[in-house]
Amino acid sequence: MSSPKGPYTLVTVNTAPERAKRLIGRMVEALKDRYTIIHVDNCESMPPTLHLESNARMKLIQRTAIEEVAPKVTQHKPDVLFSASMWSAEQAAEIQSIARSIRPDIKLHAIPQGLQVERGPDAIxxxxxxxxxxxxxxE
Structure with a gap:
C-alpha cells in the first residue's frame, strides 16, 4: 500500500466557519488513505474592529470573507483553496483571482452556487x- 500524497494545505472561503470545518473534516477523513489534507484556515467575515489612524482618529473597519482571502493566502501560502457554494460565479472568480495573484500555482475549486441550500451538507x-x-x- 502506498502512502498518501501530500500534505496539501487548504484554505476555505465560507461565511459559516463551523460548517466549513465540519464538512472539510468529513472529506479529509474519507480521503485520508489517498491524500494528507490539512485545513489550515477559513476566510470569513471579521467582526468590526477599531483602528487608530495616523491622525489619531479611530476608524471602524469590517472585512468581508472575500477581503480575508489575500491576508490568509499570504499568511498560509496554501496549496489549495475552496470557495463555498454561497458565492456567485463572479464572486468565486474574484476569490480565485485574488488567491492566484498571491500564489500562482495554487489549486482552486469553487463549489457550485446553491449546492448546500438545494441539496444539503451531505451533497457537499x-x-x-x-x-x-x-x-x-x-499537475
Missing amino acids: VEYLLENVPALLDA
Whole structure:
C-alpha cells in the first residue's frame, strides 16, 4: 500500500466557519488513505474592529470573507483553496483571482452556487469526494 500524497494545505472561503470545518473534516477523513489534507484556515467575515489612524482618529473597519482571502493566502501560502457554494460565479472568480495573484500555482475549486441550500451538507461532501482527487492529482 502506498502512502498518501501530500500534505496539501487548504484554505476555505465560507461565511459559516463551523460548517466549513465540519464538512472539510468529513472529506479529509474519507480521503485520508489517498491524500494528507490539512485545513489550515477559513476566510470569513471579521467582526468590526477599531483602528487608530495616523491622525489619531479611530476608524471602524469590517472585512468581508472575500477581503480575508489575500491576508490568509499570504499568511498560509496554501496549496489549495475552496470557495463555498454561497458565492456567485463572479464572486468565486474574484476569490480565485485574488488567491492566484498571491500564489500562482495554487489549486482552486469553487463549489457550485446553491449546492448546500438545494441539496444539503451531505451533497457537499459527496461533491468534494468526486472532484477533489482530480484537482489534487492534476499537475
